[in-house]
Amino acid sequence: MVKIAPSILAADFNRLGEEIKAVENAGADYLHIDVMDGAFVPNISFGLPLIKSIRRNTDIFFDVHLMIMEPIRFIESFSESGADSITVHLEACSDVFSTLRQIRKCGKKCGISIKPTTPVTRLEPYLELVDMILIMSVEPGFGGQTLFESTYQRIKDVKALAEEHGVSPDIEIDGGINRENAKALADAGADVLVMGSTVFAGDPGENVSYFTKLLK
Secondary structure (H helix, E strand, O other): OOEEEEEHHHOOHHHHHHHHHHHHHOOOOEEEEEEEEOOOOOOEOOOHHHHHHHHOOOOOEEEEEEEOOOHHHHHHHHHHHOOOEEEEEHHHOOOHHHHHHHHHHOOOEEEEEEOOOOOHHHHHHHHHHOOEEEEEOOOOOOOOOOOOOOHHHHHHHHHHHHHHOOOOOEEEEEOOOOOOOHHHHHHHOOOEEEEOHHHHOOOHHHHHHHHHHHHO
């Protein structure tokens, strides 16, 4: 069953609580929270205070995606803020093993992400440590981009690599997902689909309901 993860990066922050409740009531599985530092990616989003604030008003699973340099510095803080899962970028960690182990130590689901041009084989040493692999299907940092066609093959390659090691982490896709390609990504093997403007442009609840019917 494919999980739907609306990304609040595309939400209307003037109505954030209302929009989160709408996607939750419509059947969204996760709330995807992109944290950007302006260094690892050329944009700044939001951080701990926002996560702590919205955590008080919803029980939905918080899928926190850290697009920041050396995220090990903040794992404990994001854990305490209400994250249920913490995903870090392989490319942003000088010590990937220690970073992933820190997430585990905090008792959270553990994810690792790679940029579109990072070879999937670089994931191999970490496969047994993670619950989820996030394949970026656009260059990270901004919403509204077009999904790279190479994503479909990358999903299959990651699946095959995981099977070789006898593990089955969820595969999450983030970037450029819409009504035209969501089903094809699911058919290729994606387990979690992150959607920003596709959900929050228009009626968020109605949009999530559409994908719930399409993918479940």
